[in-house]
Amino acid sequence: MRMLNKTNIGWLALFLLVFALIQGAVLVGWIDAFYEIALVTILINVILAVGLNLIIGYSGQFSLGHAGFMAIGAYAAGIVTKQIPNYGGLLVGMLSGMVIAGLVALIVGIPTLRLKGDYLAIATLGVAEIIRVAILNMGGLTNGAAGLSGIPYLSTWFIAFLAAVFVIILIANYTRSSVGRATISVREDDIAAESLGINTTRYKTVAFVLGAVTASLAGSLHATYFSVISPDQFTFMRSIDILIIVVFGGIGSLTGSVIAAAVLGVLNVFLQPFGSLRMILYALALIFIMIFKPSGLLGTKELQLSKWFNRKKKQTQRQPVKQKEAAR
Amino acid sequence: MTLMKVEKLTKNFGGLSAVSGVDLTLKNKELVGLIGPNGAGKTTLFNLLTGVYSPSEGSIDLVQDGTTVSLIGKRTDQIAELGVARTFQNIRLFKNLTVLDNVRIGLHNKYGVNTFSSLLRTPGFYRAEEKMTEEAMKLLEVFALDEKADYLAKNLPYGDQRRLEIVRALATDPKILFLDEPAAGMNPRESVELTQLIRQIQKEFDLSVVLIEHDMSVVMNVCERIYVLEHGRLLAHGTPEEIRANKEVVRAYLGGE
Numbered sequence: 001m002r003m004l005n006k007t008n009i010g011w012l013a014l015f016l017l018v019f020a021l022i023q024g025a026v027l028v029g030w031i032d033a034f035y036e037i038a039l040v041t042i043l044i045n046v047i048l049a050v051g052l053n054l055i056i057g058y059s060g061q062f063s064l065g066h067a068g069f070m071a072i073g074a075y076a077a078g079i080v081t082k083q084i085p086n087y088g089g090l091l092v093g094m095l096s097g098m099v100i101a102g103l104v105a106l107i108v109g110i111p112t113l114r115l116k117g118d119y120l121a122i123a124t125l126g127v128a129e130i131i132r133v134a135i136l137n138m139g140g141l142t143n144g145a146a147g148l149s150g151i152p153y154l155s156t157w158f159i160a161f162l163a164a165v166f167v168i169i170l171i172a173n174y175t176r177s178s179v180g181r182a183t184i185s186v187r188e189d190d191i192a193a194e195s196l197g198i199n200t201t202r203y204k205t206v207a208f209v210l211g212a213v214t215a216s217l218a219g220s221l222h223a224t225y226f227s228v229i230s231p232d233q234f235t236f237m238r239s240i241d242i243l244i245i246v247v248f249g250g251i252g253s254l255t256g257s258v259i260a261a262a263v264l265g266v267l268n269v270f271l272q273p274f275g276s277l278r279m280i281l282y283a284l285a286l287i288f289i290m291i292f293k294p295s296g297l298l299g300t301k302e303l304q305l306s307k308w309f310n311r312k313k314k315q316t317q318r319q320p321v322k323q324k325e326a327a328r
Numbered sequence: 329m330t331l332m333k334v335e336k337l338t339k340n341f342g343g344l345s346a347v348s349g350v351d352l353t354l355k356n357k358e359l360v361g362l363i364g365p366n367g368a369g370k371t372t373l374f375n376l377l378t379g380v381y382s383p384s385e386g387s388i389d390l391v392q393d394g395t396t397v398s399l400i401g402k403r404t405d406q407i408a409e410l411g412v413a414r415t416f417q418n419i420r421l422f423k424n425l426t427v428l429d430n431v432r433i434g435l436h437n438k439y440g441v442n443t444f445s446s447l448l449r450t451p452g453f454y455r456a457e458e459k460m461t462e463e464a465m466k467l468l469e470v471f472a473l474d475e476k477a478d479y480l481a482k483n484l485p486y487g488d489q490r491r492l493e494i495v496r497a498l499a500t501d502p503k504i505l506f507l508d509e510p511a512a513g514m515n516p517r518e519s520v521e522l523t524q525l526i527r528q529i530q531k532e533f534d535l536s537v538v539l540i541e542h543d544m545s546v547v548m549n550v551c552e553r554i555y556v557l558e559h560g561r562l563l564a565h566g567t568p569e570e571i572r573a574n575k576e577v578v579r580a581y582l583g584g585e
Contacts, residue, residue, distance in 0.1 A: 170447050170448075173446060173447055173448070173449050174443070174446055174447050177440075177441075177446035177449075177453065177457070178432065178435075178436050178439070178440035178441065178446065178456060178457065178460060179436075179440060179441075179442070179443050179446045180446065181425070181429055181432060181433050181436065182433060182436050182440065184422070184425065184429075185422050185425075185433045188422035188423065188424060188425065189420050189421075189422060189423075191380065191404075191416075191420060192416065192420035192421070192422065193405075193422075193433070194380075194403070194404035194405045194408065195378060195380075195404060195408055195413070195414050195416075195420075195497075196405075196408055196413075196433060196434045196436070196437075196496065196497070196499075196500055197405045197406075197408035197409045197436075197437040197500055198405055198433065198436065198437070199403075199405045200405070206443055300424070
């Protein structure tokens with residue numbers, strides 16, 4: 001069983017440890033209802049940021065449309081669970097949201113991903129606005145500007161945690177594979193990638209679709225945890241919030257996205273007592289980080305357990321080479 | 329046996345004809361040189377043949393297993409899959425990736441598993457990764473780059489970067505390899521090493537090599553046939569001896585009436 005290697009067991013242990021810590025804190029009462037909201041917000045932001053990082057950090061495409069795909073997931077889960085208020089409904093809602101978001105991303109991705117940089121950002125921004133305006137005008141199905149309320153509280157922090165772990169593992173698997181390297185090659189130099197037979201449009205689109213699907217999952221969690229959703233929660237500003245997490249953590253570092261989502265989430269909680277000063281202090285914190293660490297908290301570094309485990313092995317492997325050189 | 333046949337190839341940029349009416353044939357396992365003064369259209373010709381630009385007129389046919397495939401209208405990555413690889417005048421490595429990863433990206437089309445297997449890490453994924461790493465290390469060994477496999481490409485010395493770009497192109501298992509000024513920026517000793525390297529590649533990998541080069545010692549030493557371009561037109565074509573004796577070529581390079 002190659003799946004049961006040291007590295008994967010290490011990761012499993014790490015996830016279990018984090019879970020045990022949170023569960024412990026909940027049981028002891030450190031995490032009350034108020035902090036639980038912050039916790040779930042962080043977990044949802046982790047999913048969003050990891051997905052957006054795949055698009056921006058790995059395929060190198062600048063997307064500002066993440067909130068739109070989140071809205072699709074939120075409304076899909078909201079509409080379905082209001083009809084079927086149980087975990088089956090939640091699953092159906094999540095999956096249908098992911099399928100719709102994936103299809104929308106595929107349809108808009110193929111023409112827009114030919115654009116580069118600022119142009120793509122504007123185009124994806126437009127896509128998110130189209131999704132939002134469409135939801136506003138769907139009449140009874142989405143309830144227009146008032147949004148949906150009374151969505152059953154089906155998601156818990158545990159479900160959000162599971163979803164976040166699931167997304168992190170999937171995206172990390174993807175980026176550390178041959179297709180992932182092909183995706184990175186598009187970011188590094190698309191002309192060279194094409195000259196090696198890499199279909200650049202394809203890998204850009206796959207990254208964009210995967211990002212959209214994970215955003216939709218985050219949206220479904222949001223809807224079924226907070227119970228109230230409205231189109232104004234999924235504006236351009238929401239996309240920017242996610243972008244901030246990605247840039248703050250380091251473009252191209254999944255670990256960075258996770259840490260940044262947690263740090264910014266905690267910062268937000270601690271700044272609550274400052275009232276209206278909160279946003280100013282939050283912005284100042286961002287400015288300071290960008291001045292002193294412009295590549296984000298982690299740059300492109302990752303937490304790689306495989307490196308820890310293999311360090312010893314490598315050292316012993318290297319030695320014979322040195323001896324050979326000495327013999328010459 | 330003819331491998332590639334190019335007829336009346338023309339590329340116009342607005343009013344400028346960068347390449348006009350070029351005929352060219354390439355046989356199996358041949359070493360061909362492409363020379364000409366600066367701005368003669370050599371790199372444009374490479375870009376046309378590898379699909380970076382689409383030609384204004386003319387045809388490019390690739391002969392594969394006895395059947396002829398037209399490359400007109402095909403994307404660069406499709407042409408690469410048909411067995412046409414290249415390097416670039418200004419090195420285009422994936423700078424922030426390791427040497428090993430650069431080569432593994434070249435191997436992706438041949439061994440890479442699909443998105444689904446990669447997301448879920450099926451047993452096939454692990455097999456493919458192992459196979460790719462093994463093949464990449466084999467290639468790197470041929471070029472004595474295997475001990476630097478973990479280095480980031482941007483940290484390699486210049487000569488190694490040039491060689492890595494060639495290794496990466498070879499990873500796609502090409503039938504034809506286009507080298508755009510491989511000796512640019514190299515000192516005479518490195519140029520000599522490069523000459524040997526190109527011969528070795530052509531023999532070991534069983535392919536045709538076309539190279540653009542300004543270093544005449546490399547071109548005259550290595551190439552069996554030479555095409556000379558000037559102002560986008562084919563000026564001369566022949567063996568190194570014929571080209572050396574050609575008055576038109578001397579005029580194009582040194583000036584004269």
